[in-house]
Amino acid sequence: MIKVALAGNPNCGKTTLFNDLTGSKQHVGNWPGVTVDKKEGTCKKNKDIRILDLPGTYSLSPYSAEEIVAMETITGKNGEKPDVVVNIVDATSIERNLYLTLQIMETNVPMVLALNMMDEVTEAGTKIDVSGLEKELGITIIPMVARSGKGVDELLRAVEKLAVSKSTPKQLPIFEEIKKLEADAESEEDKEEAEVAVADIRYKAIGDIVSKTVKKKKASKTEATKSDKIDKILTNRFWGIPIFLIIMYAMFACTFSENFLWLGINSPGKWLEGAVGTVWSWIVDGIAEAISGASPWLQALIVDGILEGIGAVLGFMPLVLVLYLLMSVLEDSGYMARVAFIMDRIFRKFGLSGRSFIPLLMGYGCGVPAIMATRTLEKEKDRKITATITTFMPCGAKLPIFAMFASTIFANDNQILVTYSLYILALVAAIVVSLLLNKFVYKSEASNFIMELPQYRIPTIKSVLIHGWEKVKGFGKKAGTIILLSTIFIWFLSNFNADSFNGKNREMNEDNSVMCENMEDSFLASAGRVVAPVFKPLGFGEWRPAVGVVTGWIAKENVVVTFAQLYEEDVTDEYLEQFFADMSLEELEELGFENGEYDSEAAADIYAEGILFEGGDENALPTMRKDISTKAAAYAYMVFNLLCMPCFAAVGALKRELKTWKATGGAVLVQMVTAYIVALIVKLVGGLI
Amino acid sequence: MTLRDLKPGQCGVVDSIKGTGNIRRRVLEMGVTPGTKIDVIKVAPLGDPVQVELRGYDLSLRKDEAEAIILK
Numbered sequence A: 001m002i003k004v005a006l007a008g009n010p011n012c013g014k015t016t017l018f019n020d021l022t023g024s025k026q027h028v029g030n031w032p033g034v035t036v037d038k039k040e041g042t043c044k045k046n047k048d049i050r051i052l053d054l055p056g057t058y059s060l061s062p063y064s065a066e067e068i069v070a071m072e073t074i075t076g077k078n079g080e081k082p083d084v085v086v087n088i089v090d091a092t093s094i095e096r097n098l099y100l101t102l103q104i105m106e107t108n109v110p111m112v113l114a115l116n117m118m119d120e121v122t123e124a125g126t127k128i129d130v131s132g133l134e135k136e137l138g139i140t141i142i143p144m145v146a147r148s149g150k151g152v153d154e155l156l157r158a159v160e161k162l163a164v165s166k167s168t169p170k171q172l173p174i175f176e177e178i179k180k181l182e183a184d185a186e187s188e189e190d191k192e193e194a195e196v197a198v199a200d201i202r203y204k205a206i207g208d209i210v211s212k213t214v215k216k217k218k219a220s221k222t223e224a225t226k227s228d229k230i231d232k233i234l235t236n237r238f239w240g241i242p243i244f245l246i247i248m249y250a251m252f253a254c255t256f257s258e259n260f261l262w263l264g265i266n267s268p269g270k271w272l273e274g275a276v277g278t279v280w281s282w283i284v285d286g287i288a289e290a291i292s293g294a295s296p297w298l299q300a301l302i303v304d305g306i307l308e309g310i311g312a313v314l315g316f317m318p319l320v321l322v323l324y325l326l327m328s329v330l331e332d333s334g335y336m337a338r339v340a341f342i343m344d345r346i347f348r349k350f351g352l353s354g355r356s357f358i359p360l361l362m363g364y365g366c367g368v369p370a371i372m373a374t375r376t377l378e379k380e381k382d383r384k385i386t387a388t389i390t391t392f393m394p395c396g397a398k399l400p401i402f403a404m405f406a407s408t409i410f411a412n413d414n415q416i417l418v419t420y421s422l423y424i425l426a427l428v429a430a431i432v433v434s435l436l437l438n439k440f441v442y443k444s445e446a447s448n449f450i451m452e453l454p455q456y457r458i459p460t461i462k463s464v465l466i467h468g469w470e471k472v473k474g475f476g477k478k479a480g481t482i483i484l485l486s487t488i489f490i491w492f493l494s495n496f497n498a499d500s501f502n503g504k505n506r507e508m509n510e511d512n513s514v515m516c517e518n519m520e521d522s523f524l525a526s527a528g529r530v531v532a533p534v535f536k537p538l539g540f541g542e543w544r545p546a547v548g549v550v551t552g553w554i555a556k557e558n559v560v561v562t563f564a565q566l567y568e569e570d571v572t573d574e575y576l577e578q579f580f581a582d583m584s585l586e587e588l589e590e591l592g593f594e595n596g597e598y599d600s601e602a603a604a605d606i607y608a609e610g611i612l613f614e615g616g617d618e619n620a621l622p623t624m625r626k627d628i629s630t631k632a633a634a635y636a637y638m639v640f641n642l643l644c645m646p647c648f649a650a651v652g653a654l655k656r657e658l659k660t661w662k663a664t665g666g667a668v669l670v671q672m673v674t675a676y677i678v679a680l681i682v683k684l685v686g687g688l689i
Numbered sequence B: 001m002t003l004r005d006l007k008p009g010q011c012g013v014v015d016s017i018k019g020t021g022n023i024r025r026r027v028l029e030m031g032v033t034p035g036t037k038i039d040v041i042k043v044a045p046l047g048d049p050v051q052v053e054l055r056g057y058d059l060s061l062r063k064d065e066a067e068a069i070i071l072k
């Protein structure tokens, strides 16, 4: 077994080479203790070679999580020492890339240098004397084009050879000098001075080597590269921001829009979501049919618990997939770095990076892909904070809650203002929490924006597809279990009570089911009665609103469905009949009644999902208005549902990004506390008005 | 004079780096060492950060960070 570690700067083509080498046989995990991806794979051409993708770093000095991981892996502090390090160098910016090369050479591990992006070097008319460079550095150098796979075989052969010979790189004279400088520095001040001197020594040595081996075509000032021309437009003083907004809007629309480009059709994301949903409902119907002989509770467990949970996971996959395909196009093309460049000015004020804009924007559509989008943020701290605050955004599933309250309790107010103010409130809460987390939790020193702006490149379909597929697979695997288990758990709580287990339910129920007939009697309702007093200060300290919060964790729109079930005295058959009485056949059909015929069986569901979701009945749920009696309380309830723990699917995504239960729990705690405090402020201030 | 004082299209040669800590370290690692020639390419649409070119690649940094880079 040969252990190979891939090391290189960000954007040097590491991921591309890794995919070349491993094909699809790879495994993504994380390094212990840090949220840095650990990608491992077996080489497809030589099963004896195991490849480990190190995080992209500019240097090995241990100042960020990525650099520490890279350093410790190379030196063998972090598990087994690799047999060979493949250092990938972006030949188009060879000077900066060789800085890391010198540092790896200093660690004295056997190494090969993969000189990547040779196609671009040739195109630019630059000549690199590879054998001269080999002599200067004393290591094997393989020129290659990772994108087309050129040079990959040669690289493998060099790796195999080195694994046998184990020859270590030549130690340049400057290494002695550097060691001495570092050893002599004692005080902090000395150390800082030594750092400057060391960086200077390394770059001077690189300058010497490069001047001997790299011949750049005399660049005339007027001749801009293609990439420069594109950049001139995309980050232009005047058009830069409008273009940015259009690209962001297009991305959002492709994923979430139900009226794509005003064509009246669904966006690819929504379309795929619908298709998956339809196919899944056929499967569910089929399974339900097949098990119709089983005992009622088992049927319910399978259909309403397990299949519902799997359906929730499947339901999110299309959105994750489409958003991820688009994000990898932005990432691979080099535009993502410009997003940060354009938005930095605004986001640094909140202690975040400009890239946080994308997850926050996506949060308006759905929290799940939004949380997963935080993966593209460079710093661990930014990833964590953004993942925590991104579900504050009013995602699509929260809108029915707002619609129901706006149309009833706020029937005589400016309903648009009520809803709109929640959007603003979400943003303000996100900003404030981000600032507080920055200050008190991460105690971060001032962030910096010293970042490479990579060349624009046309992304390859292969890498975009691999990215998208990895995300979907990861979501299905990691978040799937959490979503499934929690959905089943809440299903259990809302359908069972103590009488389920002493036979009383079985005696009472017509169908001999052990489940409880009304949610009112369930474990969940009992729990709601216990926790309700906690919400007293917020103005909705009754059990039914409390249960609504909990069922909202399965999916936020469930709050409305649950209300329709719990306030059933308001949604009687007579009420429904009267409500639908005035509607025409077409209207009834539109709402989902088959053939436009009123059907009392279907009416309750259609009323909840067709009418309440849209805020279509201003007289709805009068009893609810006793539990949530004032406008301040109603607003506080909306705010609480807006900001508190997101649905389990989002929590699953959160766990996937934050890696540990501790960090995930911490994020959820922050969300709950924020929701409580903001709702309390709303209630108190609202009470004064 | 510092890098901050340059306008897009102008260039300068690094003399020294002020400041301490991570930012200075990062700037050095990215190749901004004494004697390096830096071209200012452009300023971001909102007025900050700036994009510069050195050692054959593009780097972005904030104006405050550019101020720490003293030019000859």
Ligand SMILES: Nc1nc2c(ncn2[C@@H]2O[C@H](COP(=O)(O)OP(=O)(O)O)[C@@H](O)[C@H]2O)c(=O)[nH]1
Pocket: A008, A009, A010, A011, A012, A013, A014, A015, A016, A017, A056, A116, A117, A118, A119, A120, A144, A145, A146, A147, A148, A332, A333, A457, A458, A459, A460, A463
């Ligand atoms: N022209 C060219 N582009 C490449 C080559 N290798 C990778 N790329 C592109 O460079 C960009 C960054 O590559 P990636 O593998 O994501 O780099 P990483 O950040 O080091 O993982 C992508 O757009 C790749 O398609 C190459 O040999 N030639």
Ligand SMILES: [Mg+2]
Pocket: A011, A014, A015, A016
């Ligand atoms: Mg990569």
